[in-house]
Amino acid sequence: MPPAGLPVTARPRPRRAGPDRRGRPRREPARASAAGGIPRRSHLPHLRCRQAAAHRPAGAADQGRKRHTGARGREGFEGRSSFRAWLYRIATNTCLDFLRRNKRVPRPYDPLPDVEQGEPPQFLPWLQPFPDDSAEIAETRETMELVFLAAIQHLPPKQRAVVILNDVLGWKAAETADLLETSVASVTSALQRARPTLRERLPERRTDWARTVRPTEEEQAILRRYMAAATADGDSRVMAELLREDVLVTMPPNPLWFSGRDVFLGFVAKSLDPASPTYFGEWKHLPTVANGLPAAAGYVRRPGTRIYRAQVLDVLRIEDGQVAEITAFEPHLFPAFGLPLTLT
Secondary structure, three states, X not given: OOOOOOOOOOOOOOOOOXXXXXXXXXXXXXXXXOOOOOOHHHHHHXXXXXXXXXXXXXXXHHHHHHHHHHHOOHHHOOOOOOHHHHHHHHHHHHHHHHHHHOOOOOXXXXXXXXXXXXXXXXXXXXXOOOEOOHHHHHHOOOEEOHHHHHHHOOOOHHHHHHHHHHHHOOOOHHHHHHHHOOOHHHHHHXXXXXXXXXXXXXXXXXXXXXXXXXXXHHHHHHHHHHHHHOOOOOOHHHHHHHEEEEEEEEOOOOOOEEEOHHHHHXXXXXXXXXXXXXXXXXXXXXXXXXXXXXXXXXXXXXXXXXXXXXXXXXXXXXXXXXXXXXXXXXXXXXXXXXXXXXXX
């Protein structure tokens, strides 16, 4: 059974004629853009709902298509709220329904054999990055860092929705209550229960997890140095300087993880050494942005081949001038970021 207070998926309803229940004339539905589709800004609820609630393109793509199909039925918009709020209602309820049907419970990574490491981080195989559009980032607070998205996976669906709407998007409790068809007291209670859980899961030095700008000049400079160092010709000393001593490296959906600079560098050193029997190949990188963070798209040319093929997308979380966390994703995500699958 769904948790109490969660609404069913909002669906466009036939438009009624005559005045509304309070005797007021009904407003005309918002007109479509000249191209006949949803205005560009109205796509954001669908994109960010996918990012924050479902947050896996493979599964969320279907949710996005369902939301888009529902939103195109403008005859269902009666003007009792803003068009933006109406879209958010459809998007949020669709994602909540998805989460009810698909139970995802974070669990710790399994320890790696013969590797001395600390406490395993949480394993979230469904977590994936989100490509950013610079124009939208400049206008909204709707891009959240991966570490925040990982933290909210520990919240029940309703608490997750309330935190995103209130603490990330800046909605008032009354607006959130109206969207979720619940009371202000229920929203306030959900926030009070959710925030302690998040504080336990988030690094202590950060309080704001909504990125409002693209990577800073310092972060971009660190990314360039990282890409240069992550090659066979790179300087391992530079890589060591870039990484924080307690750097965390995860590779969802793969169960491989590393905690600590020395452990990680020990793992990659042999794969970058042409004289090593485990040499992986020659690397090239392209810069990109994921969840407002600097990211490196890695391509590798295997020994005996001529083409550099997409291999890994490294998303970097940088704190105090050093890389605190690397989340490495699989290459099938490259097209979503406008990245080619091969280089020459």
